[in-house]
Amino acid sequence: MGRFANGPVWTDYLEVSANLALQNLARGGAMAATSEPMSSEELIQRIYTNGQFFVSGHIEDQIDNYATRYLKGGAVQHDAHTVAVLWAGANDYISKEAYDSSISSLLGQSFSEDGYRELVARVVGSLRVHLEHLRSLGLQRFLVINLPHLGKTPMVVHNDRFLVSRDFARGEEQLLEFSSRLHELTVWHNRALAEMVAEFRAESPRAEVEIADVSEWFTRIFDLQIGAAELGFNLAANEVLLGSAGAEGALQDCCYNGMTLGVFATNSTVCKDASRAVFWDLVHPSTYLQCWMAYWLGEQMHSQGWLRPMPEEKAYGAWCAMIADAY
Numbered sequence: 001m002g003r004f005a006n007g008p009v010w011t012d013y014l015e016v017s018a019n020l021a022l023q024n025l026a027r028g029g030a031m032a033a034t035s036e037p038m039s040s041e042e043l044i045q046r047i048y049t050n051g052q053f054f055v056s057g058h059i060e061d062q063i064d065n066y067a068t069r070y071l072k073g074g075a076v077q078h079d080a081h082t083v084a085v086l087w088a089g090a091n092d093y094i095s096k097e098a099y100d101s102s103i104s105s106l107l108g109q110s111f112s113e114d115g116y117r118e119l120v121a122r123v124v125g126s127l128r129v130h131l132e133h134l135r136s137l138g139l140q141r142f143l144v145i146n147l148p149h150l151g152k153t154p155m156v157v158h159n160d161r162f163l164v165s166r167d168f169a170r171g172e173e174q175l176l177e178f179s180s181r182l183h184e185l186t187v188w189h190n191r192a193l194a195e196m197v198a199e200f201r202a203e204s205p206r207a208e209v210e211i212a213d214v215s216e217w218f219t220r221i222f223d224l225q226i227g228a229a230e231l232g233f234n235l236a237a238n239e240v241l242l243g244s245a246g247a248e249g250a251l252q253d254c255c256y257n258g259m260t261l262g263v264f265a266t267n268s269t270v271c272k273d274a275s276r277a278v279f280w281d282l283v284h285p286s287t288y289l290q291c292w293m294a295y296w297l298g299e300q301m302h303s304q305g306w307l308r309p310m311p312e313e314k315a316y317g318a319w320c321a322m323i324a325d326a327y
Contacts, residue, residue, distance in 0.1 A: 004028050005280050006256065006270075007287030007327035013294035017316065018307055023070070025062045031095070032059050032088040033119075033126040059088045059130050067137055076138035083306050084134045085297075087145035089189060092123045094283060097155060103162050107181035116185045124192040131200055135207060141306060142209045143297070144197055146190040148218040151182035154254035155282045157240050172242045176249060179242075190215055212300055217293070221278060222250065231292060232321060234276035252278045255286060275324040287327055291320035 003009050015022035067074060076082050093116070096102040105114040112118075131142060162178040194211060201209045221227040228235045235252065242249040255277035258268025271277055280286045285293065295316050301307040310316065 004284040005287045005290055006274055007324060008290065009287070010290045010294040010297065013291045013320075013323075014298055017294060017311060017319070018298050020307070023066075025066050026087075027057060027062065029091055030057055030059055030062065030088065031092045032130070033092055033122045034058060034060075059086070059126070060133070063130060063133050063137075071137060074137065079138050079140045082139060083141040083143055083301060084139045085143045085145065086127065086130060086134070088127060088130075089123050089193075090147055090150065090283070092119065093150065093185060093189075094155060097159065097161070103159075107162065107178070107185065110184070110188075117188060120185070120189050120192050124189065124196050127193065128196050128200060131209075135204060140207050142207065143212055143301060144193065144209065145212040145214050145297075146193050147186050148214050149183055150186045150283075151179035152218060152222065152251055153182075153283050154252060154279050156182065157251055157253050158282060172249075176243050179251070186215065208304065208306075210300065210304055212297055214293070217296055221289070221292075222252070227278075232276060232317060233278055233288070234273045235278070237273045238271055238277055238279075254279045254281050256281050275321070275327065286324070288320055288324040291323065292317075295320075 003012075011022055011024040011026075014020070071077075093106070096106045102114075105112070106116050106119065109115045110117050127144070131144070134142065156175055156179045159175065159178055162174065162181075197209055197211055201207065221231065221233060222235070224235060227233045238253040238255060240251045240253050242251065253271075255271040255274045256268065257270075274280075274286070276288055277286045278289055295310055295313070298307055298310040302309055311319070
């Protein structure tokens with residue numbers, strides 16, 4: 001249905017459960033920043049990236065589309081009843097994963113010209129521009145979502161390209177290092193995002209700007225007492241233990257194997273308990289997790305006075321399970 005999941009995504013769930021008019025202009029694969037090739041990127045990667053932009057575009061394209069096609073007179077008519085949700089950045093980073101030279105340069109030398117700190121600055125700077133553009137359209141309420149721990153995604157389990165140096169140990173040690181570097185990138189991005197939002201809030205006294213901490217949500221999901229016992233995820237079914245099998249070495253594999261970051265494979269499989277999996281593919285949450293994300297976002301917007309109360313949590317969870325089971 002044009003969704004990166006095994007069923008509805010969080011925007012679908014929020015629209016129904018909160019009984020509101022929700023307009024989703026997001027396109028899979030879109031990036032926050034305009035494409036600036038790294039020095040380590042080869043010609044084939046630049047062709048691939050530009051081809052991706054031709055299909056998905058950038059966040060700025062989505063905002064322009066919103067402004068020209070849906071806003072009467074080029075401005076929001078009911079700013080007191082409208083919330084803009086901005087969630088972007090992951091695609092800017094994981095697009096490098098398919099190429100060993102780029103992902104190794106991005107994560108292995110964080111302070112270099114091609115390191116993640118430079119890219120994070122560009123991405124967060126672009127998100128600031130997007131917020132300012134939305135504000136210029138008359139919007140005053142903004143919910144900005146940060147990034148989950150990218151080092152906990154199934155992308156790590158299936159990576160065979162990341163190399164810090166020629167003598168770097170292969171196997172589980174390599175994957176743990178890859179996960180750790182992605183975690184560093186995530187923390188750096190989320191910290192820079194929080195600082196940017198604080199500055200934007202200070203310079204926009206009429207604006208209401210909140211950050212949704214999806215990173216904290218994913219931490220709760222990976223906790224057996226919360227994710228499994230309270231929320232109903234089957235963490236054992238797709239668990240992958242690396243190294244010492246400690247907290248940092250416990251990852252979740254994808255449920256669906258058949259497409260890698262937009263490239264179809266010759267064979268495809270689906271895990272047995274797809275309706276309670278955490279991840280559908282290498283990076284995207286399952287529809288069951290999408291349902292819970294809608295609940296947490298709705299709860300946060302309700303706490304800000306932007307949204308009516310969400311349903312009672314236990315009843316909502318049963319509703320999520322019913323829909324996930326149907327898919």
